[in-house]
Amino acid sequence: MSAALLDHYQTLAATAPKAHAYQAVGQQRLGLVELPNRKQEAWRYTPLAPILEHQFAAANREAGLLAPEDIAALRVTPADHVCIVLLNGFFMPELSSLPAQTGLEVLDLEQALQTSATGIERLGRLSGECLHLFGAVNAALTGTGVYLRVTEKLAQPLELIHINYSFDSEVLSNPRVLVQVEAQASLTLIEQHAPFADVLGMHNGVTEIFLSEGAELLHPRLQNDSLRTRHLSSLYVQQAASSVYKNTSLALGSAWSRTEFHLDFSGGQAHCELNGFYLAGEQQMQSMHLDVLHSVPDCSSREVFKGILYGQGKA
Incomplete structure (x- = not known):
């Protein structure tokens, strides 16, 4: 199974559309990484069969699956607030609410790469080692996702909704979210993984967050995927001097769910708070x-x- 699964993901990476140079890092790592296993300290307490027994297929951008009314029913912020929708990892402007807001830049990740948007060169700096197979898969298939840059203190929260939903089966979503909060700026980012249909698939997301000096980010997260979904989120945060990061994560859904927090302080007087709660039943992990x-x-x-x-x- 190990060799066949590695071959499968190497083939996906080799045939993926090439959006930028960082994908080569993922492809290279795919030739070096092992499958996650219980002998590795980081995975000792995590059963792996639910994600290793499937050969998930890479998601494609699918238009017309959802309507704005579907998103309105999921939102927790007012209709006039910024709301970004990622469907199977793809940024969907037609489903998002993007009113102009001073101090906030929202770009499709591929667009940000093609236009060399300010700060986009940081993509992959925190997750560049691709610590495991699925980190390498995400890097190799990156080109989907969103880039956020905050330059002022924003009073209104921003909402980010992930939805895994497709007419295809066993789809692998590989979103990449890059967040840059500049010096003395602040943002509340409300992130939710919402259930829409009971489909078998996998969310394999990577988020990189850079907080400049004196920046502040409040980051509540809700994982409430369908009970057939496999969910893996890798969250990387780098904090400069005097920055503040506060995260509260709730994990309620998914058949198999793992959230990784990788946080590093690069400047003095910085502070972070990580709070989490999980609920597991019905053969959930x-x-x-x-x-x-x-x-x-x-x-x-x-x-x-x-x-x-x-x-x-x-658990």
Whole structure:
């Protein structure tokens, strides 16, 4: 199974449309990485069969699957607020709400790469090592996703909705989200993974967040995917001096779910708070993995994670 699965994802990477140079990093790593396994410390407590027993196919951009009314029913922010929709990892402007807002730049990731948008060169700097197979797959297939750049203190929260829904079966979504909050700027980013249909697929997302000096990001996240979905989110955060990052993550849905937090302090007096809650039953598996690196002195972090298991749920 191992060789066949690696061959499958290497073939997907080799045949993927080439959007930018960073994809070559993922392709190279695919030839070097092992499959995740329980002998590796980072995966010791995470059962892997639910994601390794399927050869998921790369998602394609599919127009016409959803209407704006479908999104309105999912939103938690007012209709006049910015709301970004990623369908199977693809930025969908026709489903998003993008009123002009001073101090905020929202670009399709591929567009940002093609136009060399300010800050886009940071893509892959935090996740560049592609720590495991699915990190390499995401890098090799990157070209889908969204780039956010914040240059002022924004009063209104921004909403980001991920939806996995396709007429095809066993689809692999590979969104890449890049967030740059400039010096002294601030943002509240409300992120949710919403259920729309009970489909078998996998979300394989990577988010990179750069907080400049004095920047602040409040980042509540809800994972409520359908109970047949496999969900893997890898979140990377780099904090400059005096920046603040606060994350509260709720994991309720998905048959198999793992959220990875990789946070690094690059300047003094920075602070982060990571809070998490998971609920697992109905043969669900929920996992949250933390890696907080205090690379410089005089920084602070606080982590609180709790969960409830019932039935045959595991964590």
